[in-house]
Amino acid sequence: MEDMELFSPIAVAVLGGCTIFLFLQWKGLRRPPCIQCWIPWIGAGFDFGKAPLEFIEKARIKCGPVFTICAMGKRMTFVTEEEGIDTFLKSKNVDFEQAVQDPVYHTAWIPKNIFFTLHEKLYVIMKGKLGMANIHQFTEQLVEEFHEQLENLGSHGTTDLNDLVRYVLYPVTINTLFKKGLFFTNEKKVKEFYQHFKTYDEGFEYGSQLPEWFLRNWSKSKRWLLALFQTNVQEIKTHKSAKGNSRTLIQAVLDIVEMETHEHSPNYGLAMLWASLANAAPITFWTLAFILSHPDIHKTILERISSVFGTAGKDKMKVSEEDLKQLLLIKWCILEAIRLRAPGVITRKVVKPVTILNYTVPSGDLLMLSPFWLHRNPKYFSEPELFKPERWEKANLEKHAFLDCFMAFGGGKFQCPGRWFALAEIQICIVLILYKYECSLLDPLPKQVCLSPFGGCPPAGRAMPN
DSSP: OHHHHHHHHHHHHHHHHHHHHHHHHHTTOBOOOEEOOSSTTTBTHHHHHHSHHHHHHHHHHHHOSEEEEEETTEEEEEEOSHHHHHHHHHOTTEEHHHHHHHHHHHHHOOOHHHHHHHHHHHHHHHHHHTSGGGTHHHHHHHHHHHHHHHHTTOSSOOOOHHHHHHHHHHHHHHHHHTOTTOSOOSHHHHHHHHHHHHHHHHTHHHHTTSOGGGOHHHHHHHHHHHHHHHHHHHHHHHOOOTTSSOOOHHHHHHHHHHHHOSTTHHHHHHHHHHHHHTTHHHHHHHHHHHHHTOHHHHHHHHHHHHHHHOSOOSSOOOOOHHHHHTOHHHHHHHHHHHHHTOOSOEEEEESSOEEETTEEEOTTOEEEEOHHHHTTOTTTSSSTTSOOGGGGGGSOGGGTOOOTTOOTTOOGGGOOTTHHHHHHHHHHHHHHHHHHOOOOBSSOOOEEOOOOSSSOOOEESOOOBO
C-alpha cells in the first residue's frame, strides 16, 4: 500500500511530462537539435573550446541551419540562414545588452545597473561623433599622427608586419580619440603598454567568462590598464585639442558617464580602449598582407596612389576625404579582408521564445550568429575563400551600404558605432605606408588562428615586409 502511495505521484508526474511533451510536439513547439555531453554542466565545452569555429561548422553540417550547443552551463543556439538571421537582427524578443552585460563586467568592472543605464546614451553619442558625416573632422589629425609615427620607423629594413602595424596604429588611435600625448614616448613605457595590452587582448575571451583568479597575468594587465586611466582621467577631461573648441570622443563619453557615476570613468576608458584597438590592428595587418601577396592588386593600388598624390617624396603628403574616395580599391581590400577575417560569433540573448524555421528557441538561450561562416557561404559570396576585392564594386558604399549578409560590424539597433572611423583610419594607414615605403613580403601569407569565436582572427606566425 505504501509502495502504491509512493508510486502514484511519480506516475502522475511522468504522465504529465509526457502529455506536455506531446502537446508541444503537436503545437510544433520543438527545440532545435542539441549537442551536449554526458557531463551535464560542461556539456560540449571541451570540444567546443579546443576549436570553436570548426566545431560550429561541423555542427551546422550535421544538424542543419539551426542548432544548440550546451557548454559550461549555457545554451547557445546558432542560426545560419535567412530566417534565423532576420530574427537575430530584428526581433524584439532578443536583446544585445543582456547578452554582453556579464562580459562587460568581467573585462572592465562596469556594474550591471550602470551598464544598463548608460549603454544606449553612450551608443548614441559615439554613433554621432563617429558617424560618416563627422569623419572629416578626424582625417587631418589622423594623417598628422601617422606621419609622426612613420618617421620614427626609419627609411628601410625588415620587421614583423603585425608588430609594425601595432607600433604605428596604437599611438595614432589613442592620441586621436583619447588625448594627444596620452600615449607614452618613453621607450620602456611604450614596451610595457604593448605587453599589457597584448596580454589583456589575447585573454579577453577567457577573462569575459572565467573568474580572475584563474587568469593572474590577464588580471594584472587589466589592473595596469585601469590604473593608466585612473591616473590620467582628470587630465583627459580638461584636455583641449589643437583646434581649441572640439572635444575628443572620450571627453564626450565621460560627460555622459559622470552624470551617473564618477567612480567608473576609468572603467569606461578601458572598455573604449579595447574597442578601438582590438580589431583595427589585425584588420590593417591582414589587408596589407593580402595586398602584398597579390602582386597585380598591389601594382594597381600603387599606380592609383601615384595618380592621386604624385611620386613619393620627402614632404608630408596631405590626405583628404576626396582623395580617399579616389582610392576605392583600397577600401574594397579592407572590406574583403574583414569579410575573410570576421569575428567567429556575435550574440544576443533570447528574452521571450522565438520561432525560427520550425523550431522554438526558449528564453534564456544565447542566440548566436557566425559572421566567420556566414561570409564563407557560397550562397551569399561566390568563391568565398578567395580574396576578391572587386566583389565590393557591387556594394553601394556612397550610401554607406555593405553587401548583403556582411555581418562583421554586427547589425540591427547596436551596429558598431565606430565602423566608419575604423575604415577611414585603416585606409589612411595603408595609403601612407604604401606611399612612403616600397614593401614586399619575405614570408608567405600566414594562416589565421581560429581558436577564439570572438574578435578577429590573428595571424599564426610572422609576415616580414621588406
